[in-house]
Amino acid sequence: MESLALGVVWGKSAEKGGGSMHLLLGHLLDTAAVGELVWDRYLAPVIRERLDAVSDGQGRALFALVCGLHDVGKATPAFQMKDDGLAARVRAAGFDWKSVSPQQGRRWHHARAGAVILRGYLPQVGWSRQACNWVWPLVAGHHGRIPGRDRLVNPGVAHGVGLWPQAQQAFVDRVAADLGVDLPGLGEARTPSRGDQLTLSGLIIMADWIASDHTHFGGLSDPTKVSMAAARDRARKAWEELGLRGGWRRPNLVPVDQHDLVRHRFGKAARAAQSAAVELARDMPGAGLLILEAPMGEGKTEAAFAAAEVLAAKVGADGVYVGMPTQATSDPMFSRVRAWLAAVDVEVPIGLLHGRARFNPEWAALRSQISFAGVHDDLDDFGMTDDYGMGDAFGLGDEFGVDGEGRAGAAARSEAPPAGPAAAADWFLGAKRGLLAPVTVGTVDQLLHAATRTKHVMLRHAGLAGRVVILDEVHAYDVYMAQFLFEALRWLADSGVPVIVLSATLPPALREQLARAYLQGALQCRDVDLAALPTPDGYPSTTAVFTRGGEPDFAGVSAQPWRPSTPVNVRILDEDDAFDPRTVAAAVTRAVGDGGCALVVCNTVRRAQDVYAELAAAFGADVVLLHSRFTAAERAHRTAEVVDRLGPPGRTGAAARPRRLVVVATQVAEQSFDVDVDVLITDLAPVDLLLQRVGRLHRHERPSSDRPANLRGPEVIVSGLRLTGEDVPRYPGGSRAVYGDHLLLRAAALVADAAKGPGWSIPEHVPGLVATGYGDAPLGPPGWADALAAARTAWEGDEARRRVNASAFLLAGEDRLGLPTLAGLHDNGTAALETEERVAAVVRDGEESIEVVLVRRAPAGGYLTLSGRRLGPSGEVAVSDDAVLEEVVGSVIRLPAVPELTAAARATLTPLPGWGGDPWLRRTRALILDDQHAATLGGRDLRYDNNLGLVVSAGNR
Structure with a gap:
């Protein structure tokens, strides 16, 4: 009778099966066959090695088996009653549910039912309790949420009585037999790390989604047509038609003993800081955290790419994820990554992951060259369709992101793309799949979202595992965002993922917190010994954090900067308490009225608009406004125009440097904005951000004749700051709202000292200024002491509150380090983070925006x-x-x-x-x-x- 069940129990209705009902056994074998291909053709070597290590070399068989068993919970009355016509067929075969109501059936999800089946049957065939405990959450969570064991209470008849238990066991036995695996022999598999378990959970969903695409896996209602051979043939054809593949091939990476990896890849001899970073990566015993601190223009990015190749070869990774602070900074990084990959593996797929990627001409050109047949492009450009929260509102929900037809959304007009890797296959651009592409560039939100307790979060981890993660401009994260960064680092370390962090201005406390978080994940304990963490004795510097013999270990090295330090004059603009934008405009007019290029950075959009309005009356077309409240196309156009006109000298096809140009911008000009101006006027900001803005000042070497005589020495004019005697500094309310009093007052003290003295020596003074600005040593004259103390107390209270607030949304948090399995991962508050807009607001600690x-x-x-x-x-x-x-x-x-x-x-x-x-x-x-x-x-x-x-x-x- 149980064998009869294999021929009548259904897995997908005709509606979901492309016009024909699909037997459950057919779908289970399809998914198992796809799982085999995921193992053979997609997984990085390191993931296969880690699963083999806990299963005595049977990782492939174990993975394919769990893929094949993911939907076994559909062999229950609760699921089989969902379609009246198909239910009658099942009941006619002798599998009944006399007293189960539709309401009872709706309460018992097949994912949880599958977990109950496996927990009950696998021990009967010799599986250890330990193996069952880590495998059942993978099945219970294959629809995106992993419940706790208390959610697996068997509701009796809804799960199945009578002949149902034997039928359920028959499905388990048949899948194992058709795969040719030794079911009892797999039962001694040891428990992988929780990071590896989460990766496997995401990979099972990946296999299920591919096998659920009725375009390639049409329904089979005839049991004689269901077999493992047929499933493997269907899976192979689907895989090839979808154009799926993994990352780069290991032999393509630079030889580890290559003398100068930077020269080998980029054609220029490595600078001292680059060589130091690569050598430190060579000396690491395996995965770890590499922190590169260097001034703007030092070549951190090229150093990171070279170090990533070293670490990838060392651990068996096959791709990278590069996380940038903003969408605007992601676009130029995308071009740089493609240029690098052209020398590594010109065929490796790449994706640009942010909501406005469609406006990037290079990405648009790449996307125009791939086919969109067979997978609906009902998504944004980083594959998060439903996470915008509109699916429910407009009736457009889509479980697998494949149930519609339609052309891709509009993109920027584009010519043929520059030479380099192609866009990832269109399947990777489907709902929630963006990070599964082997190489991805995008906003850091992609990583921060992986640290939240959200539905399908495991897909993000499946994409990050087996890669090297590179994070740029990490100083841009405040204490709240940093909690999600630390949580992500804990999971990445637990999965053996190397992480490279880049920063020009890293506060010492943040360096320590980054090291602690990575080691917490690697060692799975809250308290780690950081006593030996080196303090950089120079700038640039590189710090390596890793484990050796189960204990924390560290290495650090400093190097000479590429260019000698330059004195920068610091001046405070004389303003009154009204902080009238006309005062800023007048200072700009004095500086570049007769020629020159200026950057004016305002802390709020409103102030930038007001300053621009004043300057436009005098300068006309010689002034450009740039902020986040332009339409996407206009902002992209303005950014490209400014970078073209003020970018590095000597670029092929670049516009001539203008005789005069004033760029009025907000913080969009603060990071990875490759412009070179003659003078900087900037509102007061925390000192690390001030120094970032200073990085646009005299950024590139030019003949002195390229700059007006009065601007040949770099000068920064600090606006939005009023100092009178020893009175407490004043600044606009908008600046206070953005940054708070504590960091602004400390920055004001440093600016005042520089204005009275010789200014700043850049980059020599950068580490000391940042350390002091974020330290607790007294600053400013005695008259500021009470205000500084009060501001610090308020800041510390706010920081503590924000840390607590963030903890409510973390994927697991420090308190759950060391747990053996994923059981209960999604318990407690998941519903609060159902939409992408909500998640974005949460990880950035801001109000939700639309x-x-x-x-x-x-x-x-x-x-x-x-x-x-x-x-x-x-x-x-x-x-x-x-x-x-x-x-x-x-x-x-x-x-x-x-x-x-x-x-x-x-x-x-x-x-x-x-x-x-x-x-x-x-x-x-x-x-x-x-x-x-x-x-x-x-x-x-x-x-x-x-x-x-x-x-x-x-x-x-």
């Missing part, structure tokens, strides 16, 4: 683009005309993170009626402007100005 597309209401009815092109009565022209679609998608903008705006946008904004035919637009809210480019939302007046960007009424800073 992206919208700006369109105009046509006077005669219907809609227009911002520039006035007709969209039709319902916006339908955007779906049928690629040029119009490009303009519409380019008009996306993120609203300020104001609770009233976010709530109103969620409640009232929807896609235009005619956007249903486009997979991206149909999930995108439209903000409809009047003929003055204005609208009211959440009690705020909004106006989009082509020169100023989005202008928001009361409450906008």
